[in-house]
Amino acid sequence: MNDFVHIHAAPWVVPVDQPPIASGRVALYQNRIFAVDTVVNLVAAYPDAVVVEHPQVALTPPLVNAHIHLELSHLGQLSQGDAPDQFTNWILALLALREKLGATGVHVTAAARKVAEQQYAEGVSVIADIGNTSVGQELTPYFAGNLLAYKEYLGFSNDRLGDNLARLDAELPVTLCSAHAIYSTHKNLLQQLKSRANQNKAVLPIHVAETKAEIEMMDQGRGEMVDFLEQRGFWEKDFLKEVDACKGGTITYLSRIGLLDEHTLCVHVVHASDDEITMLANSGAKVCLCPGSNRFLRVGKAPVKRYLDAGILPALGTDSLASNPEVSIWREMQLLFQDYPELSNADIFAMATRGGAEALAIAGQTGTLTVGTHADVLAVPLHEDRVDSADVLRYLVSTGSGVKPTRIQHTRSL
Numbered sequence: 428m429n430d431f432v433h434i435h436a437a438p439w440v441v442p443v444d445q446p447p448i449a450s451g452r453v454a455l456y457q458n459r460i461f462a463v464d465t466v467v468n469l470v471a472a473y474p475d476a477v478v479v480e481h482p483q484v485a486l487t488p489p490l491v492n493a494h495i496h497l498e499l500s501h502l503g504q505l506s507q508g509d510a511p512d513q514f515t516n517w518i519l520a521l522l523a524l525r526e527k528l529g530a531t532g533v534h535v536t537a538a539a540r541k542v543a544e545q546q547y548a549e550g551v552s553v554i555a556d557i558g559n560t561s562v563g564q565e566l567t568p569y570f571a572g573n574l575l576a577y578k579e580y581l582g583f584s585n586d587r588l589g590d591n592l593a594r595l596d597a598e599l600p601v602t603l604c605s606a607h608a609i610y611s612t613h614k615n616l617l618q619q620l621k622s623r624a625n626q627n628k629a630v631l632p633i634h635v636a637e638t639k640a641e642i643e644m645m646d647q648g649r650g651e652m653v654d655f656l657e658q659r660g661f662w663e664k665d666f667l668k669e670v671d672a673c674k675g676g677t678i679t680y681l682s683r684i685g686l687l688d689e690h691t692l693c694v695h696v697v698h699a700s701d702d703e704i705t706m707l708a709n710s711g712a713k714v715c716l717c718p719g720s721n722r723f724l725r726v727g728k729a730p731v732k733r734y735l736d737a738g739i740l741p742a743l744g745t746d747s748l749a750s751n752p753e754v755s756i757w758r759e760m761q762l763l764f765q766d767y768p769e770l771s772n773a774d775i776f777a778m779a780t781r782g783g784a785e786a787l788a789i790a791g792q793t794g795t796l797t798v799g800t801h802a803d804v805l806a807v808p809l810h811e812d813r814v815d816s817a818d819v820l821r822y823l824v825s826t827g828s829g830v831k832p833t834r835i836q837h838t839r840s841l
């Protein structure tokens with residue numbers, strides 16, 4: 428029966444690559460979007476199509492969560508109450524709790540699976556998961572959408588470099604790998620991760636410029652991050668040569684060592700100068716914002732408007748329950764809506780959909796309701812009593828967590 432054209436009709440269709448359509452229609456054929464238009468045009472063009480009415484909803488693309496750590500889902504107590512006074516104290520608290528509760532095991536996988544299922548129930552079809560255990564990889568077959576499980580590499584000191592490079596060299600080409608951050612990953616390892624990702628035509632995610640301490644390390648070779656590395660025995664004095672050559676922030680460093688191109692996904696990017704934003708834009712590198720995690724850890728507010736002005740549409744990520752009390756892309760949109768009145772609602776919703784798809788290099792498949800993309804459409808309930816649904820984009824970005832869309836999927840029966 429799925430070989431018929433199905434036309435799904437709703438008071439609003441939000442394609443994202445064009446303005447919302449009142450009394451809109453989305454036509455699905457086999458497992459693709461076949462047409463997006465108004466009622467009159469589509470029904471006239473396909474008089475034999477099956478028409479399904481969806482009253483009181485907005486039809487939208489599915490959401491993309493471009494950054495999470497599912498393997499940390501059992502550490503939610505870290506994001507209850509106040510965050511530690513310093514970022515590195517949060518890292519220490521995370522390491523201590525993980526040591527106590529374990530990094531793997533049935534309870535870890537169960538907590539991770541619950542979060543992944545919640546994501547899907549809220550309309551997230553694609554998750555980019557970062558982990559240094561196999562929890563994400565184990566969940567991949569069980570996730571109803573597309574779970575991209577990245578294996579994270581880190582190791583700052585010279586003495587671990589050889590082992591890490593050998594480990595990376597032994598990975599199967601299909602294994603997705605990510606870099607942790609510049610303060611935790613040796614320059615040669617970063618470069619090898621990038622060159623391997625390029626060879627495999629894969630995206631390389633990396634945490635970038637999350638805290639001021641990271642910028643101080645790159646600009647002046649001192650501060651909280653350097654103290655932290657020294658205390659843990661990982662600091663290398665010869666890194667000061669990199670600092671001397673760089674004299675700037677994280678992005679300046681990444682640009683100088685050849686890490687930035689259109690398949691690099693810079694996560695957080697809270698602290699970036701105007702010159703660095705130009706560097707990102709010129710390289711085509713992607714940005715993923717994590718407003719909930721940034722708010723909890725009090726690391727600052729990302730310069731979102733400056734990214735948009737430079738032509739960068741960021742993606743959105745929740746980060747993990749260890750740094751964000753609520754891992755919901757609807758909540759991330761709501762935080763942007765509340766904290767950045769200068770942003771348009773259309774841009775915020777585009778970040779949660781098209782921005783994520785572009786960041787993960789799957790824009791031809793999802794992220795917009797466009798002819799040819801997958802027949803995976805959300806029917807988001809519009810509750811009149813909550814927000815004025817005449818302004819559908821405002822409704823979508825201001826509602827917050829707990830949205831439970833229905834999914835319209837069209838998989839061709841064999």
Ligand SMILES: [Zn+2]
Nearest residue numbers: 494496634746
């Ligand atoms: Zn992260």
